[in-house]
Amino acid sequence: MALLEVEDLSVTFARRGQRAVHAVDGVSFSVDAGEVVGLVGESGCGKSVTSLAIMGLLPKQPGLRVGGKAVFDGTDLLQLDDRSRRDIRGRDIAMIFQDPLSSLNPVIPIGLQVTEVLARHRGMKGETAAKEAAALLDRVGIPDPKRRLKEYPHQLSGGMRQRALIAMAVACQPRLLIADEPTTALDVTIQAQILELLKELVRDSGTALLMITHDLGVVAGMVDTVNVLYGGRVVETARRRPLFRQPRHPYTVGLLGSVPRLDAGRGEKLNPIPGSVRDLLPWPDGCAFAPRCARRIDECVGEPPELVHAHDGRSYRCVNPEPLPGMVPAPREEESA
Amino acid sequence: MSENDVLVEVRDLKVHFPIKRGVLFDRVVGQVKAVDGVDLSIARGKTYGLVGESGCGKSTLGRALLQLTPPTAGEVSFDGVELTTLPPGKLRSMRRRMQMIFQDPMSSLDPRQNVESILTEGLQTHGIGTDRTDRRRIIGETLDAVGLPRWALSRYPHEFSGGQRQRIGIARALVLGPELIVADEPVSALDVSIQAQVVNLLDELQDSLGLTYLVIAHDLAVVRHISDTVGVMYLGALVEEAPSDRLYNEPLHPYTRALMSAVPVPDPDVEDRRERILLAGDLPSPANPPSGCRFHTRCPWAQPTRCADERPVLRDIGASRVACHWAEQIASGELRPHGVSAQIVRPEGEGDAPGVVSAPTEPGSYV
Numbered sequence: 001m002a003l004l005e006v007e008d009l010s011v012t013f014a015r016r017g018q019r020a021v022h023a024v025d026g027v028s029f030s031v032d033a034g035e036v037v038g039l040v041g042e043s044g045c046g047k048s049v050t051s052l053a054i055m056g057l058l059p060k061q062p063g064l065r066v067g068g069k070a071v072f073d074g075t076d077l078l079q080l081d082d083r084s085r086r087d088i089r090g091r092d093i094a095m096i097f098q099d100p101l102s103s104l105n106p107v108i109p110i111g112l113q114v115t116e117v118l119a120r121h122r123g124m125k126g127e128t129a130a131k132e133a134a135a136l137l138d139r140v141g142i143p144d145p146k147r148r149l150k151e152y153p154h155q156l157s158g159g160m161r162q163r164a165l166i167a168m169a170v171a172c173q174p175r176l177l178i179a180d181e182p183t184t185a186l187d188v189t190i191q192a193q194i195l196e197l198l199k200e201l202v203r204d205s206g207t208a209l210l211m212i213t214h215d216l217g218v219v220a221g222m223v224d225t226v227n228v229l230y231g232g233r234v235v236e237t238a239r240r241r242p243l244f245r246q247p248r249h250p251y252t253v254g255l256l257g258s259v260p261r262l263d264a265g266r267g268e269k270l271n272p273i274p275g276s277v278r279d280l281l282p283w284p285d286g287c288a289f290a291p292r293c294a295r296r297i298d299e300c301v302g303e304p305p306e307l308v309h310a311h312d313g314r315s316y317r318c319v320n321p322e323p324l325p326g327m328v329p330a331p332r333e334e335e336s337a
Numbered sequence: 338m339s340e341n342d343v344l345v346e347v348r349d350l351k352v353h354f355p356i357k358r359g360v361l362f363d364r365v366v367g368q369v370k371a372v373d374g375v376d377l378s379i380a381r382g383k384t385y386g387l388v389g390e391s392g393c394g395k396s397t398l399g400r401a402l403l404q405l406t407p408p409t410a411g412e413v414s415f416d417g418v419e420l421t422t423l424p425p426g427k428l429r430s431m432r433r434r435m436q437m438i439f440q441d442p443m444s445s446l447d448p449r450q451n452v453e454s455i456l457t458e459g460l461q462t463h464g465i466g467t468d469r470t471d472r473r474r475i476i477g478e479t480l481d482a483v484g485l486p487r488w489a490l491s492r493y494p495h496e497f498s499g500g501q502r503q504r505i506g507i508a509r510a511l512v513l514g515p516e517l518i519v520a521d522e523p524v525s526a527l528d529v530s531i532q533a534q535v536v537n538l539l540d541e542l543q544d545s546l547g548l549t550y551l552v553i554a555h556d557l558a559v560v561r562h563i564s565d566t567v568g569v570m571y572l573g574a575l576v577e578e579a580p581s582d583r584l585y586n587e588p589l590h591p592y593t594r595a596l597m598s599a600v601p602v603p604d605p606d607v608e609d610r611r612e613r614i615l616l617a618g619d620l621p622s623p624a625n626p627p628s629g630c631r632f633h634t635r636c637p638w639a640q641p642t643r644c645a646d647e648r649p650v651l652r653d654i655g656a657s658r659v660a661c662h663w664a665e666q667i668a669s670g671e672l673r674p675h676g677v678s679a680q681i682v683r684p685e686g687e688g689d690a691p692g693v694v695s696a697p698t699e700p701g702s703y704v
Contacts (some may be wrong), residue, residue: 106486217601
């Protein structure tokens with residue numbers, strides 16, 4: 001059984017006098033123990049809102065509606081009250097955010113912020129907690145950890161702050177780590193360090209990782225199963241290799257064609273997707289990608305496309321997917337069977 | 338390269354910002370050497386890509402080249418005219434020929450000006466076009482060139498998406514008919530699918546108008562894609578410069594190698610096979626750069642001799658220019674990489690590093 005099973009998750013923001021925005025619309029995916037799962041998409045596709053909804057971190061405001069299920073180890077996280085949710089947060093599920101400076105408290109030393117987690121979930125105090133905190137900082141590669149404990153976030157560089165945040169996240173050996181764009185704010189050589197660290201942690205401790213990113217290169221390097229999001233829906237799910245080798249959803253194809261590659265020659269033309277996401281808010285009826293899609297047919301408009309489970313264990317939400325090489329496009333009924 | 342082919346020539350360019358301290362009297366306690374001796378030349382009709390991590394001085398170099406930030410020392414010649422000694426009036430008329438595209442189109446476009454007014458301003462300043470109809474014609478042609486509809490003229494920047502805003506920024510640069518365009522992180526604020534649109538647009542414009550580009554970016558893949566020549570900067574100086582393909586196939590400087598190996602490639606097969614060179618620690622503070630070769634504190638190939646006390650100069654190796662004492666030995670495999678322990682680097686103005694960097698006094702020169 002999967003460690004985290006998200007089923008038909010939807011998040012709606014409604015404002016009086018305006019059409020409700022379906023930021024997340026029927027998202028389903030699962031994370032197995034020890035697995036690295038990616039949520040990939042451009043800004044506005046709902047990837048961060050998905051993770052915040054799972055963690056119960058969306059600001060409580062009128063007009064916010066969260067539906068569906070997020071079952072973690074038998075418990076539906078969406079049904080929990082705040083108290084029991086806080087018990088799970090930090091202990092069983094931890095989260096790392098994009099900007100380490102704004103997720104650390106600027107007026108509290110790093111040491112205290114790490115030991116706070118240890119005190120809350122592992123009942124550690126005083127000297128023991130301090131020792132454990134130093135060991136944690138050491139584990140994530142922060143040099144001279146004893147001294148760093150007394151320092152404030154502004155005294156650390158961006159990469160070190162992100163390491164400190166990771167130390168706090170792994171303090172209780174969580175079973176699931178959610179990383180929301182953990183390296184987007186960092187320089188590329190520092191990004192490489194942090195990604196290596198995350199890979200190591202996953203390998204050594206068996207923690208499952210839900211990686212939220214817009215960077216297909218990061219996905220290619222470390223994710224086992226990829227969920228591509230567009231317009232608040234999962235449009236394609238596949239293992240890493242098949243996805244990159246033979247993307248089926250036109251959006252995935254477009255995304256891969258848009259990225260300049262370091263190992264491609266000078267002047268090779270990119271194949272961008274026409275239009276932009278912003279043009280279409282709130283999403284059109286039918287397939288959200290249809291207005292930008294090169295393979296659009298009449299059936300694309302009207303009803304949102306059903307999730308098609310293909311024979312090779314992958315799924316996509318498209319009525320006219322990219323054909324596999326050497327395959328005559330089969331009638332849709334046969335393929336979905 | 339003959340004289341005629343070179344549009345921009347930069348010689349020993351330096352930009353130093355004073356570090357000031359004190360309440361009543363500003364004592365200068367040190368200097369941030371943002372750009373510290375850069376030589377480069379940009380061929381007419383070609384693209385020069387400048388890459389480096391944040392704080393390496395690449396943006397300052399771009400601004401100093403256009404004289405937006407006054408250089409501390411050095412020379413910049415544009416089409417044979419020396420810019421650093423040009424009187425302000427003359428410099429102003431030269432600006433028509435060299436334009437800039439900024440990273441964030443939202444903050445570089447005036448929210449209270451509509452697109453027509455944004456595009457007309459430059460034309461009026463430089464006295465281009467005989468009357469309103471003529472200017473409208475020029476603006477219309479520019480809009481077509483960047484792929485914006487005519488109805489955009491009466492709209493305001495907030496009514497456009499990020500990609501379209503960047504097109505407005507490009508149109509503003511293009512409308513004056515420049516020869517050189519300095520693009521500072523032109524696509525890094527955009528989503529990947531939009532990024533590709535803008536990259537293609539820049540490519541097409543270069544083909545049709547014969548533009549010369551200086552593209553400044555942190556994304557090596559983007560820079561490699563659009564540049565003919567790539568220069569890699571580290572702490573205020575060029576460490577390597579080579580034709581784009583050669584830089585990728587045969588990186589000679591240890592920093593270039595590390596940078597290349599750190600860029601993720603969207604291909605699982607490549608990712609699994611690649612050898613990664615992980616650099617230890619962070620970029621040292623440009624206020625207090627390491628002695629000798631500035632990269633020696635993080636370099637996996639650093640040697641006990643020369644690296645720490647002798648600053649390497651750019652020298653020609655094949656078609657590349659490299660600032661490394663040991664480039665040949667590293668390329669031949671004679672020297673092997675070794676472990677490096679990370680050193681703590683203080684963020685600007687914190688902890689052990691000297692003082693706070695105050696904004697330079699002239700408006701608009703703080704990057």
